[in-house]
Amino acid sequence: YLILSTTMRKKCKRAIATVVPFAILLQQGTLLFISHRLIELTVKIHDAAAGAELPPVHAASTPIAADDNTSALGSTAQNNHEYTPNFSSLEISLPILFASSPGLLPSLPSKHHVPRDVISSKSFEKYYSSWDLENDPLPLFMYNPSIVPLHSTSSNSTMIINHHGLEHSKYLATFRLSSVHSCGFPTVEFWNKPVNYLGLAILDERLQVATLPPGTIATGVSPSLDMIVDINALLRHIFTGKGTKKYFVFEDVRLFIIHNQLYMSIRMFLFPICITIDHHGIESSQAPPSPAMCKGNASSSMTELPAIYRSNDHMHLFVAGNALSLNCNTTDCKNFQFFEVKNEHGDTSKSNTLKEHWASMPRLIIDHGQDIYKQFVEDSQYYKDPETSRKLLPMRGKEIMSFGLPLPRSNSSQLIDNAIGKYFIPRDRGSACCIQIEKKYYNDLFPSDPPESIMVGITHKKTALRMPSSLGRKSFIYLSNLYAFSSHHPYQYIARSGLFCFGFTNNQTDSTSYSVANAYSELTKVQRVEFHGVSYDCPRIHFVSGITEKVGDETRVIVAYGVNDCVSRFVEILKRDLMIHLFSNAS
Numbered sequence: 001y002l003i004l005s006t007t008m009r010k011k012c013k014r015a016i017a018t019v020v021p022f023a024i025l026l027q028q029g030t031l032l033f034i035s036h037r038l039i040e041l042t043v044k045i046h047d048a049a050a051g052a053e054l055p056p057v058h059a060a061s062t063p064i065a066a067d068d069n070t071s072a073l074g075s076t077a078q079n080n081h082e083y084t085p086n087f088s089s090l091e092i093s094l095p096i097l098f099a100s101s102p103g104l105l106p107s108l109p110s111k112h113h114v115p116r117d118v119i120s121s122k123s124f125e126k127y128y129s130s131w132d133l134e135n136d137p138l139p140l141f142m143y144n145p146s147i148v149p150l151h152s153t154s155s156n157s158t159m160i161i162n163h164h165g166l167e168h169s170k171y172l173a174t175f176r177l178s179s180v181h182s183c184g185f186p187t188v189e190f191w192n193k194p195v196n197y198l199g200l201a202i203l204d205e206r207l208q209v210a211t212l213p214p215g216t217i218a219t220g221v222s223p224s225l226d227m228i229v230d231i232n233a234l235l236r237h238i239f240t241g242k243g244t245k246k247y248f249v250f251e252d253v254r255l256f257i258i259h260n261q262l263y264m265s266i267r268m269f270l271f272p273i274c275i276t277i278d279h280h281g282i283e284s285s286q287a288p289p290s291p292a293m294c295k296g297n298a299s300s301s302m303t304e305l306p307a308i309y310r311s312n313d314h315m316h317l318f319v320a321g322n323a324l325s326l327n328c329n330t331t332d333c334k335n336f337q338f339f340e341v342k343n344e345h346g347d348t349s350k351s352n353t354l355k356e357h358w359a360s361m362p363r364l365i366i367d368h369g370q371d372i373y374k375q376f377v378e379d380s381q382y383y384k385d386p387e388t389s390r391k392l393l394p395m396r397g398k399e400i401m402s403f404g405l406p407l408p409r410s411n412s413s414q415l416i417d418n419a420i421g422k423y424f425i426p427r428d429r430g431s432a433c434c435i436q437i438e439k440k441y442y443n444d445l446f447p448s449d450p451p452e453s454i455m456v457g458i459t460h461k462k463t464a465l466r467m468p469s470s471l472g473r474k475s476f477i478y479l480s481n482l483y484a485f486s487s488h489h490p491y492q493y494i495a496r497s498g499l500f501c502f503g504f505t506n507n508q509t510d511s512t513s514y515s516v517a518n519a520y521s522e523l524t525k526v527q528r529v530e531f532h533g534v535s536y537d538c539p540r541i542h543f544v545s546g547i548t549e550k551v552g553d554e555t556r557v558i559v560a561y562g563v564n565d566c567v568s569r570f571v572e573i574l575k576r577d578l579m580i581h582l583f584s585n586a587s
Contacts, residue, residue, distance in 0.1 A: 083577045085584050087412035090536045092500040094581055098572040100207035101505040103517035104142050105199050106224040107311040112140040119519045124185040133193050138179040143562030146255040146546040147173045169210045170551040172275055174253045175199035175568055182541055183566035184523045196251050201226035206511045207570040222311035234305050256338040258353050268333040272321040277314050324395040337433035341487045359428040359459045360405050365491045366397040402492045409585040413498025420531055424461040428481055432547035433457030435557055442579040454484045454494055458544045469530055477529055478541045484582055495582045501538035502561050505569050517567055524564040539563045
């Protein structure tokens with residue numbers, strides 16, 4: 001490589017990069033390991049050579065509409081001028097109409113907070129120098145949220161029905177609560193014995209933790225609808241089979257609604273769940289659904305996953321049926337995305353359940369049919385009591401593979417991708433999928449014959465190596481791509497944006513509940529994307545983990561993401577603006 005000409009070096013790098021899809025296609029761990037090492041070697045040699053400069057790239061701001069935090073959230077902001085993308089920015093230029101930073105869950109005890117005085121004085125080293133990992137409670141950070149809407153549904157729905165005093169409850173969200181963080185101060189010791197919990201919360205229209213109606217809860221008890229569960233302790237015992245206990249840790253949870261059933265996806269596993277609100281303390285005329293309102297498949301039994309922390313005793317989490325194990329045999333089995341396709345009447349009841357197994361290189365969709373449990377006998381179940389280990393049911397389906405990855409429409413985006421793309425693992429990884437968008441939002445953006453609808457989601461890229469930082473600590477960098485694909489078989493790519501980031505939380509403009517997490521938000525802003533000594537207005541790690549249509553306003557989309565493995569943020573964006581960003585060729 002060292003003696004090759006510049007032109008031949010570029011060809012060599014492209015040839016090395018092609019090893020990756022073949023390695024994954026063959027599912028050979030050795031080949032995949034070798035290909036990653038080759039990529040790392042390529043990057044190291046490239047950087048050791050006379051340093052190539054990045055093109056002039058600046059980080060633009062994405063201001064939130066000043067009047068939108070106080071206006072009716074159900075109405076769409078009317079812009080005087082249509083969105084004009086700025087593709088010379090790493091921070092995405094999409095107008096953010098509303099943003100929320102929920103902070104920490106009210107149920108999390110203060111013993112798991114970093115004290116405010118320690119943050120303000122930056123005396124972390126002194127404070128944690130005598131920390132006892134065995135006995136002292138670890139600080140926990142809340143990030144990587146997932147979100148689904150709580151629409152009113154039929155009486156056999158798994159979800160809370162929005163009535164009887166709970167009309168303000170619009171969404172269910174999950175969060176990762178972990179001692180592993182990148183908030184901006186060194187706590188390597190916390191990695192030695194990491195803690196990962198699952199946080200759940202009902203959110204209101206401002207994307208803050210919802211509360212029970214006045215008069216429905218005892219004096220002095222928090223009315224917040226949230227809870228924290230140790231899913232590693234409660235679910236790990238269900239694993240059977242060689243090796244599964246050695247490397248699988250439940251960390252990031254994603255929520256999906258499949259045929260009106262709520263599921264949580266964790267790595268290669270899919271669990272049907274049910275969230276309920278007890279009617280204890282609420283007049284019967286205002287009683288929300290009881291556990292009997294949960295829908296489970298015929299062979300299942302309801303099993304509660306008790307909370308380790310809760311704001312009150314009204315909210316409960318249940319496993320509502322058989323768990324499914326996805327067909328995957330490596331430690332990289334995660335980030336799978338499930339979706340359904342609406343028909344012309346907006347109905348998904350006849351849709352097959354589809355899983356985006358790999359977003360690209362190659363693109364692999366698994367069609368699991370209309371009933372993901374149909375292939376199993378009725379007496380197959382995994383979870384009779386918390387002390388019994390049960391097998392997971394293997395999830396089968398038909399593979400739909402396609403190739404080809406479209407370039408961004410913008411030349412500026414292509415230049416940025418070419419400049420920094422060499423540092424990233426070539427394959428796009430799943431983040432959040434999908435929103436089905438009708439052609440009225442993009443009809444004029446297609447050159448001809450636009451489809452009736454398309455599916456839109458977000459993927460992420462991670463650097464192959466830990467990258468240097470002006471703070472002196474190397475760490476990975478995460479960026480995102482927006483993409484669209486066909487809503488019909490074989491669900492091929494239609495368009496793809498360049499690399500970008502969503503921004504930091506903003507205590508001045510975001511909807512927020514004041515807590516120590518506001519201090520975390522400020523603290524984490526030192527952790528920025530850097531390339532060749534140039535710093536950008538982007539979190540070093542932003543991880544999109546949820547996307548949904550806004551309840552009460554079909555023109556808007558809510559994107560949920562974590563900032564530097566430290567705090568959570570939700571942003572609202574117009575569907576029309578997403579389409580302009582994807583299909584515009586502005587430079």
